[in-house]
Amino acid sequence: MDFSSVFSNLILGFTVAMSAQNLLYCFIGCLLGTLIGVLPGIGPVATIAMLLPITFNLPPIPALIMLAGIYYGASYGGSTTAILVNLPGESSSVVTCIDGYQMGRQGRAGPALAIAALGSFFAGCVGTVLIALFGPPLAELAFEFGAAEYFSMMVLGLIAAVVLASGSLIKAIGMIVIGLLGGIVGTDVNSGIARYSFGVSELSDGIGFVSVAMGMFGFGEIISNLGQTSETKHIEVSKVHSLMPTWEDIKVSIGPIMRGTALGTIFGILPGSHTVIASFSSYTLEKKLAKDPSRFGKGAIEGVAGPESANNASAQTCFIPLLTLGIPTGAVMALMVGAMTIQGIAPGPQVMTQKPDLFWGMIASMWIGNLMLVILNLPLIGMWVQFLKIPYRVLFPSILLFIAIGAYSINNSPFEVYMAALFGFFGYYASKWGCEAAPLILGFVLGPLMEENLRRAMLISRGDPSVFFTRPISLGMLLVSFALLLMVVMPQFQKKREILAEADD
């Protein structure tokens, strides 16, 4: 590994990221992300989808820096609500609720928030360095990939996404297939035929997946939320007295933060993995290692430090497959692909060589974004608490409006709003019947890519499908996919998935 080039690349990145304009957009992104992430019932996917149109008019680098900031902000906002009101803003903060909320009730919400922030920052630093170290060699490997390898890799990514996610495997695969089918609606590049457009001119450009994400994660979620709670929820917000953790807190937390970071890093790089798994494994590990496991669930600070670090580390390293291979590993990364495409950038290994300022600028901005979150959030916690006190009945019409305006501004056309409404309807029923939205979004983005690579691979091999099994890298990826599917059938693993599924609900 060439450390001097990594160093010079990072310097380039920081020069880009430290420009006044990019710092400003990183700041706005973190602030907006946290602001919306704190609001209960809106996860990172909906937050990013909602705020995506704001970045349309920006040049590529600030746009992507701002989106990355929105993502961290939203994830961070999720943990704040978990600790203060026992409402996980996203599934990965479910674990943080367990001990974080208990700490809050004991009047120790401040230290819990501070440790969560510091742990996340440490994990973010490690994640950033890892991307800088492993990005270039991975991208070089990706240049060797042919169409067959790309196709197999997408199969692996999709399979991994459903295996490690929660819920029924068959239903999740079905949602992927629906996504793939929805993704290929529109003009076929090879024949010029507009598929499944029914003469609607907007449909011949394809279904915009931003409106799909807005519909399913925005409208669909709101309908489900309104259905679940029939009376006014009384949200009790823990009071934040002092933010300073005691010396004892810090000493106990160092170990969990380190271990959580390591776990999160590994789970982040794996295709298709979920930040939930990272935080869950960290919690389980800390509980096993603890001298007195009975403290867990009653406000153990290790139960906040470990999972929060793991969560943030994996949120960071899941950018690695996206930036080096061009493969999104989850719904959030799928939205990032969409954002890049809108900016005219095809995600993949060539980004690093053709647009080094963008690639390294984004990486440097990740570190800056993490730093901003610590500086920004700890003093602003009082403000977030005020936001948490807004009742949902007042909040949700405004969220609806933001989604509608966001969808409209994609193309300045009401068509996208109708699409979002349609997918909101679909998403509501799908989730009612146990079908998750995240695999669908992933399929949506990968649909056209998969078809293109399948066609190319088959054309080169003269119609011989064995090409996927004779090329070693491709074969390896298909074998891993198969092994993953086998694993799910095993009873021991089944239990783990059930636990995760419960946590997801």
Next chain:
Amino acid sequence: MAFHNRDRKDFNAGIMYMVIGGFFAGFATNYPMGTAVRMGPAYFPTILGALLVFLGVVLLFRSFGATDAELPTKTHWRPLLCIIGAACLFAALIGPAGMVVASAVMMLVGAFGGWDFRWKEQLIGMIVMPAVCVGIFYYGLGLPFKLFPWS
């Protein structure tokens, strides 16, 4: 294998997959299939559609074998209709009536989907939020909206 003993969630999801898969595969017959070497526009959707129908059938069978039949929650018609209706009204109104009217109507109709509707709060929201959005999106981001019916 009594019919009432089926898992309704699996059953419904299975039917949904079969309908969607069948539609995509069936409609693909309108497009040229091509060959494995040169795949036509129908090739990929036909495979996927067939796969989806297959998954639907599996779910359907599984739903009958369920021992602990799980009922899906009832459809919450009020939020469903209000939210979807609000979105469609927004889409329909933004062209002819402009953003301010469309936003206000959307917030009002959407708010009826909530469980605790209070006129005073929602009226304040209906006035404040469109103004905030005009500020952010029209003036702040410079998005080309038509603001009022007469503009």
